[in-house]
Amino acid sequence: MLGAAADPGLPQAADLRVDPGRVGTARLSPDGCRIAITRAAERAGLDVRLTGHSARRGLVTTGRKKGKKPEKLRKQSGHSANSPVLWSYVEDGEMWEDAATEGLGL
Known part of the structure; x- marks a missing residue:
């Protein structure tokens, strides 16, 4: 997590897009967030619709x-x-x- 001195105009670590093997510099899109959560739920064996x-x-x-x-x-x-x-x-x-x-x- 970034410290309190982090630039509030920049994306925080949890907001960054992650592609296989690298962390991007752009914010995660709403659709990207949905995909990440859905995949995590599937891997966890959850049979619920998470968004x-x-x-x-x-x-x-x-x-x-x-x-x-x-x-x-x-x-x-x-x-x-x-x-x-x-x-x-x-x-x-x-x-x-x-x-x-x-x-x-x-």
Whole structure:
């Protein structure tokens, strides 16, 4: 992972396209992300439909469950500032926060 001093205008390591035997300099396309996730799921023996969207939603909902700030999650996921989709994911992540049954052993 790149340090805090990394140039925010450059792609981060996780965003880079990877071809057999080399890491590219351009960002991974949405279709490239879908292909990479689908292949990884197949290799893992998963019989589910995973997409780049699955990872994007998972980042926001899981990040929010772990207490990450919505603005940080928005920047990382690439959602627009007032994205209703982003906020629906944030709400999903907060759904069970301080739930009435939390800690009751039910």
